[in-house]
Amino acid sequence: xxxxxVDIATISDLHRLYSIPAPKHPLVSFISxxxxxxxxxxxxxxxxxxxFYSVYLKQVKGSMKYGRSQYDFDEGTLVFTxxxxxxxxxxxxxxxxxxxxxxxxxxxxxxxxxxxxxxxSYFHYDTHEALHVSDTEKKILRECGMxxxxxxxxxxxxxxxxxxVSNIELLLNYCxxxxxxxxxxxxxxxxxxxxxxxxxxxxxxxxxxxIDEGLPDVKYFATQLNLSPNYLSDLLNKYTGKTTQEHIHxxxxxxxxxxxxxxxxxISEIAYDLGFEHPSHFTKMFKNxxxxxxxxxxxxx
Numbered sequence: 603x604x605x606x607x608v609d610i611a612t613i614s615d616l617h618r619l620y621s622i623p624a625p626k627h628p629l630v631s632f633i634s635x636x637x638x639x640x641x642x643x644x645x646x647x648x649x650x651x652x653x654f655y656s657v658y659l660k661q662v663k664g665s666m667k668y669g670r671s672q673y674d675f676d677e678g679t680l681v682f683t684x685x686x687x688x689x690x691x692x693x694x695x696x697x698x699x700x701x702x703x704x705x706x707x708x709x710x711x712x713x714x715x716x717x718x719x720x721x722x723s724y725f726h727y728d729t730h731e732a733l734h735v736s737d738t739e740k741k742i743l744r745e746c747g748m749x750x751x752x753x754x755x756x757x758x759x760x761x762x763x764x765x766x767v768s769n770i771e772l773l774l775n776y777c778x779x780x781x782x783x784x785x786x787x788x789x790x791x792x793x794x795x796x797x798x799x800x801x802x803x804x805x806x807x808x809x810x811x812x813i814d815e816g817l818p819d820v821k822y823f824a825t826q827l828n829l830s831p832n833y834l835s836d837l838l839n840k841y842t843g844k845t846t847q848e849h850i851h852x853x854x855x856x857x858x859x860x861x862x863x864x865x866x867x868x869i870s871e872i873a874y875d876l877g878f879e880h881p882s883h884f885t886k887m888f889k890n891x892x893x894x895x896x897x898x899x900x901x902x903x
Contacts, residue, residue, distance in 0.1 A: 607688055611653035613704055619650075627754035629709035630766055632747040635660075635700040651688045654706040655725065657681075657773070659735070659743060661700040678740060680733040680777065684725040703747050705770060713767045722774050723832040724781060731833045739780050746773035785840045795827060796841050799834070802826050803849060807857050812877035817854065820846040855891045858884070862900045869896050 610616050613625045621639035625631045635658075658681045683689060685707055710716035719725070724733065735743065749769045753762060785792060806818055823846060824831040835845040842849070854876060861872045873884035889895045894902070 607649045607651040609651050609653065613654065613706060616652075616654075616704060627758070627766075629706040630750065630754060630770075631702075631704050632751040633702045633704070635702060649688050651686065652683055652704075653685050654704055655685060655719075656683045657703040657777070659700045659702075659740060678735050678737075680735055680743070680780075681729060682722075682725045682727065682733075682777075701744060701747055703750065703770070703773065709763065709770075710767060713764070715767055715771050718771070719774075722778065723836055724777065726830060726832040728830040728833065731830060733777060733781055733784060735780055739776075742776055743773060746776065781836075782840070785837065792837055792841060795829070795834075795837060798827055799823055799838065799846075799849070803853050807853050810875075812857075813875055816877035818850060820850070823850075851887070851891060855888065858888055858896065859892075859899070862896055872896070 610619060613628060613631050617623065617625050617631065620633065620637070622633065622637050660679045660681060707716070710719065724731075746769055750766050750773075753765050753769065756762075802823055820831040820835060824834045827834060829837075831846070835847070838849060839845050844852070858872060858876060861867060861875065865872075867875070869885065870881045873881040876884060878884040878887075885895055888899070892899060
């Protein structure tokens, strides 16, 4: 245990925690959650920090704490965690059914997925941004998991790793598809979030806060909307075609244009007003977005 966390570094550590037989493969395991012995969990809330990726399909009734917030889980919730993330569970959670896929980063060594996995941004969503799946979708994902399990329960040969990794990637691609479906189904709620973001963005740039506070980052707006940075960027990308960072830069450019058009301030003064420490950084950013340097833009206006 490190600090206030119980470290579960390996797949073997996880099997010991769950009081189930040692894993058939040291780097991957697909576990049916009705096999888990909950007696090993403390009566009080315990924080576990995992050293590997996890994908849980939770057919549960109960709650889980992620960060400072408590969330209720209904049946059919899919949750993802990346290595180093902490989860807090309680014994009072009731597992009706479900499964967990756990795989160590070392499993992906030399595989293309080792780099591509960073693109599956839902591994860094907050728990309340979990994926809710239909019965049909649950069957598809479970079959992917069972294919992984069947593969490592056979005699391991030179093809085993490639086939396991291919099935993991297939499962993750299905999850991407299902998240796209969820974004569409929640169109009204998500459009409201987009509007709230646009309002917050305009509000930030309408105030003279850039000099003191600098350019806002993605985390700032995500916190304002009670979302994770990755989820906010993905949501905006789905509905506007631009990430949070791109929206911030576009608003910055509009602010810069208004100052270049409507004031006699020097380029250096405008750069400082916009939160840039060095005018050259402002000039580079502006030219990259607009196609001409600030000085040329002012002359054209």
